[in-house]
Amino acid sequence: MHPDPKDAAWLLEEKYHGVESDAYRADCERLAIGEPLAYVIGWQPFLGLTIRVDSHPLIPRPETEWWTERMLRKVGAVFSATGCPNDSGPEGAEKPRQLIVLDLCAGSGAIGCAVLKYLPDAEVFFAEIDPTHEAPIHKNIRENGLDASRAHVLIGDLFDPLPPDLRFDLVACNPPYIPSGRTLDASVSDHEPPLAIFSGADGLDLIRRIATELPNRLAPGGQAWIECDSAHAEAARTLFTSHRLASSLHSDQYAQSRVVVVS
Template identity: 35%
Template sequence: MADVRAALARAARAFDPVSATPRLDAELLMAHALGCTRERMILAQLGDPEPGGFPDLVARRLKCEPVAYITKTRSFWTIDLAVGPGVLIPRADSETLIEAAVAQFGERGPTTILDLGTGPGTLLLAALDQWPHAQGLGIDRSPAALAMARDNAERLGMAARARFALGDWARGIDARFDLVLANPPYIGTAEALMAEVRDHEPGEALFAGSDGLDAYRAIVPDLPRLIAPGGAAIVEIGSSQGDAVAALVAKAGLVPTLRRDLGGNPRAIVALERIDASTHI
């Protein structure tokens, strides 16, 4: 029987044609099969026998099933989220929104947070973990996503501070929030996607009309009434959508600022209230 080290090497070679991160995929699946953390596996268990369930996990990945759906978890910012079919898998690029919020608010942080299109609670729960004094509301049109978000909040000890509700973006919300977050669908319907995304993740969380801008057209006009004085809205964008979304934000009477992800790609627009210079004379 192969040991963990040899099984990892074999799986990584097999994943090379179907994954951009074959070794990482193999390590995450192996740690899941062993019932330990990836770090524990690398430090102490590479010489252990290959667990019996590992080949089945490899077979699922070779059919382009996302690793996060197989392991039922995904790390994001400072938290681990339970995920599964029917919800968008959190991406590291989306951490750009939390980084932008930290840059905007610093340690004082926002007190109230709204997350539009919360999915499994990704942005809201990461922000609440960053600022333990804050509370927030997550909105989604998917009952399955909301059920997972509530479960994540309970497991992370945030159920008392995080509320979730079924809704269509900001329709029917009449409160104001210090921080409004949104990672809406922004892929054009004709754009090509990797099989693991196209065939497994929910289309309603991915596609937004022919140009990928439909969700912004629905969300951005409501931002001025949602942002509390001194607050901010931060929305994720596709890498080619900075100018288009910034124009929508400016048309709504807010001031847009582009934020880039760690790869240097446009990733978020920060929207702030426009300051009238005449009020400071």
């Protein structure tokens, strides 16, 4: 078996700087048996960031990158226009108020790191159930030169590790949403974490729990952007409307329903 030539060329350039060493050839063997390129190289690009995937979290997908960029543009525009009084300013000048943001089911922390990079007035909470991803999230914050003083990494199930009275202006979440009986490509099923992929028979177990808790976690005027499976996008949206939350579906770059926007 041979690796995809494009993947092998990318690996050679990005990890080995053009030198065909024994280590490079060993990594090509990993590619040849289907291990994802991001795991072999050790990182995945995401909105101008280098996201390390040493702990083998779910690899950030182009679809997630696409909607995250649009979320940042929309939310950044809204909150930059709604300042709060700057009491320390002698002329009462206004400044953007600090956003409280949650990257729920954070995994690698890619979404939260993008928020730290592009929304300089945001305080970001990363909530992740798998403790093996805690140190890598901190590493991604540090190695991308982001402001660690605005970041909090908490380990636990969904909202459980968060202070009970904390409300968020923005919740961004790429939860597991694949039905447990669906057959996936071997590069996914054999290598990426099932905990971050599957969510019950209909794929909605985690989204159902998020919809139940979200009314207690959104600040007034807050939004949530929740990635979902295009095959059950309308069912996912209905879960939020059943809890009296306004919601709409947005498509990805491939014209597939991909994210529920909730307010």
